[in-house]
Each structure stands twice: as C-alpha cells, then as structure tokens.
Amino acid sequence: MREENRSLRQKQIEVAAYELLEQKGYAGTSMQGIARKARASNETLYNWYGDKLGLFRALVTRNAAEVKALLEAELTAERDGLAILALLGPRLLALLLGDRAIALNRAAAADPSGELGAALSQAGRDSVFPLIVRTLERARTEGELSFAHADAAAGLYLDLLVGDLQIRRVIGRLPALSDAFCQERSERAIGHLRRLLS
Structure with a gap:
C-alpha cells in the first residue's frame, strides 16, 4: 500500500476508533467494530496495530x-x-x-x-x-x-x-x-x- 493511501486509511481508522470509544467506552469497543465502521478489514487492523490496546x-x-x-x-x-x-x-x-x-x-x-x-x-x-x-x-x-x-x-x-x-x-x-x-x-x-x- 502506498504511503499516502496508508496515511488516509489510518486517519479513517482513528476517526472510527474515537467515535466508538465515545459511544461504547474502551471495553465495548472491538477491533471488529472499528474495522466495520472504518470500512477496513480486520486483517489490516491486526497487521498494523497488533490488538486493540496496540491501536489505542x-x-x-x-x-x-x-x-x-x-x-x-x-x-x-x-x-x-x-x-x-x-x-x-x-x-x-x-x-x-x-x-x-x-x-x-x-x-x-x-x-x-x-x-x-x-x-x-x-x-x-x-x-x-x-x-x-x-x-x-x-x-x-x-x-x-x-x-x-x-x-x-x-x-x-x-x-x-x-x-x-x-x-x-x-x-x-x-x-x-x-x-x-x-x-x-x-x-x-x-x-x-x-x-x-x-
């Protein structure tokens, strides 16, 4: 993935993570939920961040x-x-x-x-x-x-x-x-x- 595309994707993931965090709290926020909201794959999130704690x-x-x-x-x-x-x-x-x-x-x-x-x-x-x-x-x-x-x-x-x-x-x-x-x-x-x- 090209760097500018990755940067844009990361921003979309961040926005989704913050929105879910505000709505559901840390315990209620899942990698799957963030992936779905950001229209990204679970695989992308786990490859980039490791796990939910790594993402946050x-x-x-x-x-x-x-x-x-x-x-x-x-x-x-x-x-x-x-x-x-x-x-x-x-x-x-x-x-x-x-x-x-x-x-x-x-x-x-x-x-x-x-x-x-x-x-x-x-x-x-x-x-x-x-x-x-x-x-x-x-x-x-x-x-x-x-x-x-x-x-x-x-x-x-x-x-x-x-x-x-x-x-x-x-x-x-x-x-x-x-x-x-x-x-x-x-x-x-x-x-x-x-x-x-x-």
Missing part, C-alpha cells in the same frame, strides 16, 4: 507526537528554558484538554482493567515528562529558576498549567477552551513558577 496506544502516541516533537526540536535548538515553556504551554493544554484526549481519559477512567490508563500514561505522560524535566533543568542552568529536584519542579509546572482543568473537562463541567485562554493560562503558569522557584 498508537492513538495516544500520535496525539502526543506534536508536543514531543516541539520539545525535542526546541531543546536541540538551544532555546532558553522559559522560552520553551512559553511555546509548550498552550500546545500542551490544547493536547490535554482537546476532544480526543478527553475521550481517551473518559474511557480510561471507566476501564476496570486499567489497560487503557496504562497505555495513556506510557505513550503520553511518560514520553513527554522527561522532556519537560530537561527544559526546567535548562532554565535552572541559565539562572532563570532555582530548585533542588527537577522532577518536583516539572510536577509543579504541570500543576500550575493544568490544575483541575482536565478532570473538569472529563466530567463534563468545563467546555472546550479557547486558544486565548490556553495562552493566558500558560503565561500565568510561567509567572507563578518564576515567583515560586526564584
């Missing part, structure tokens, strides 16, 4: 890819730490609070097996968090921030940036957020971080 792990990985790529590029480009956080904050909020991430988190919360939650953590947070730690370590090296433990500082940054917004979105108590809100929230988080870790 691929969705989480793709969802986090933009933020991970941004951090990797900025760290390579030697941009200063707080400038990287200024670029990261709005994009990270858009990722974590976007419809796809919310659908995945709702399904993970309702999945008694814990499979989806583990996949979310591994392919999402666990791949991005070390890059946030490196960004904060750079800010410390540059004298912009002062802290003893980089992991704790990164956790503080995420607390200031995200707070309870994600859980409020997951339980339906907060509508989708605007780009302007995400930008303002990011700037405020950096301001608080500077005051707390100066």
Whole structure:
C-alpha cells in the first residue's frame, strides 16, 4: 500500500476508533467494530496495530507526537528554558484538554482493567515528562529558576498549567477552551513558577 493511501486509511481508522470509544467506552469497543465502521478489514487492523490496546496506544502516541516533537526540536535548538515553556504551554493544554484526549481519559477512567490508563500514561505522560524535566533543568542552568529536584519542579509546572482543568473537562463541567485562554493560562503558569522557584 502506498504511503499516502496508508496515511488516509489510518486517519479513517482513528476517526472510527474515537467515535466508538465515545459511544461504547474502551471495553465495548472491538477491533471488529472499528474495522466495520472504518470500512477496513480486520486483517489490516491486526497487521498494523497488533490488538486493540496496540491501536489505542498508537492513538495516544500520535496525539502526543506534536508536543514531543516541539520539545525535542526546541531543546536541540538551544532555546532558553522559559522560552520553551512559553511555546509548550498552550500546545500542551490544547493536547490535554482537546476532544480526543478527553475521550481517551473518559474511557480510561471507566476501564476496570486499567489497560487503557496504562497505555495513556506510557505513550503520553511518560514520553513527554522527561522532556519537560530537561527544559526546567535548562532554565535552572541559565539562572532563570532555582530548585533542588527537577522532577518536583516539572510536577509543579504541570500543576500550575493544568490544575483541575482536565478532570473538569472529563466530567463534563468545563467546555472546550479557547486558544486565548490556553495562552493566558500558560503565561500565568510561567509567572507563578518564576515567583515560586526564584
């Protein structure tokens, strides 16, 4: 299959997977159901993703890819730490609070097996968090921030940036957020971080 055809097919499969996830939850979503909705063969899904968990792990990985790529590029480009956080904050909020991430988190919360939650953590947070730690370590090296433990500082940054917004979105108590809100929230988080870790 040519690359552009495969990419189009993967997008159709992703759309179908998210739709079924929202309708039926993780336990009620099957590879066969996704294949039928995407008008793909079961064989294609199993060949590409291995199993249902593999498919959803691929969705989480793709969802986090933009933020991970941004951090990797900025760290390579030697941009200063707080400038990287200024670029990261709005994009990270858009990722974590976007419809796809919310659908995945709702399904993970309702999945008694814990499979989806583990996949979310591994392919999402666990791949991005070390890059946030490196960004904060750079800010410390540059004298912009002062802290003893980089992991704790990164956790503080995420607390200031995200707070309870994600859980409020997951339980339906907060509508989708605007780009302007995400930008303002990011700037405020950096301001608080500077005051707390100066």
